[in-house]
Amino acid sequence: MQKSDLTELEIELQDLKLRMARPGGEKVNYETVIHQPQTKPLGPAVENAQQKVSEEGVEIFKSPMVGTFYRKPSPDDPAFVEIGKQTKTGDILCIVEAMKVMNEIHAELNGEIIEILAEDGESVEYSQPLFKIRKG
DSSP: OTTTTOOEEEEEETTEEEEEEOOTTSOOEEEEEEOOOOOOOOOHHHHHHHSOOOSTTEEEEEOSSSEEEESSSSTTSOOSOOTTOEEOTTOEEEEEEETTEEEEEEOSSOEEEEEEOSOTTOEEOTTOEEEEEEEO
16 A cells, blocks of 8 residues: 555455555554345245255255246247156256356266255355256
């Protein structure tokens, strides 16, 4: 800060705020404030999915990224998967749009879709449960 004659610097990123100030010739003042993001209540399906799964052989498939969840390639097309559908490793389960890029999300195991935990067009967080899949 001395080399650039800065007297104050403030950086704010989502849940972190850092402020450094150098008032006159006095001591340097550092202040770090961490804000907890406010969480909105999740729907009952998501809350249930976040509880420990006691069903044997059932995997929770979680979102690999933050974005908008889509069950179908376009509004006029059928959904990629439905409850009861058998999937194989590599099958497309959904699309998560992030920064205007449509990312196809692929199944990581063979199994049967037993529950869909996100709504079409809903914003999803990283690691948010999207599907319950019974391994098979």
